[in-house]
Amino acid sequence: MQRTLALVAMGLISFPALADRMPIPADAPPAFKAECGSCHLAFPPALLSADDWRRVMGGLDKHYGDNATLDEKTRRPIEDFLIRNAGSGRRTMGAGVPPRLTFTDWFRHKHDEVPAAVWKDKQVGSAANCAACHPRAEAGSFSEREIRMPGGYRHEHD
């Protein structure tokens, strides 16, 4: 009973949608996964604010040390899609400039149990390499049950 109450309370103060399922919204233009999923995971749009997506999509030629330029007829529908499905509130706060969803308070909070050595593991390389620890990230699943960390670290889900 106590456990149920605690769970209900947690549900109330945390986010309306389940945090461990973030599939790509169905209104994504076909180019989204192909273009934004080739160098890294096609990130769930809800993890950045509309303003931050505008910033990302307005500077694809200088993209975090890489060049992700698209022609305008491909770029525009992707930007519109990201803005339509952008997040707000605590989940997107703290992204910084240039915006990184891995810098938000929400992301840090969700990953407070990840040992420093794991972030530095060669298999991980970058916090944005979600699939290194979430093997079903591509399908939008981040469930704690599925986590597999490189270097043999174990995560005890509670």
Added chain:
Amino acid sequence: MKHVIPLALLATCGFAAAETPRQIADGYAATQAAGFQPSAQRGGEFYSRKFGVSEKMPACAACHTEQPAQSGRHAITGKDIKPLAPVANADRFTDPAKVEKWFTRNCKEVVGRECSTAEKADFVAFLMEKR
């Protein structure tokens, strides 16, 4: 009649024209002086050369690895990249627009300029021979 126009447009745009790696290599080679032959050996040297332009991406092999018939790994993000050699990945060098897009991006980053059509012809020839 109304329906004919869009179809004709599609046809003349060469919409999603699927080609073979050989056709793509020949297309690049055709822009060269007569007598030019794509060279897998030159392509292989280009593939592994360290251009020293970008610290994190010194060579094509930095992400596509020295074994292009095996999976690569993005040097910054760590994401897996499917093999670049057609022998291991039949989708490679079949979509001219995709090939051009990545040549443009990756050459600018690694080489510091666009690759020439001769370099592209050699590069494709190298990957076609890779087993």
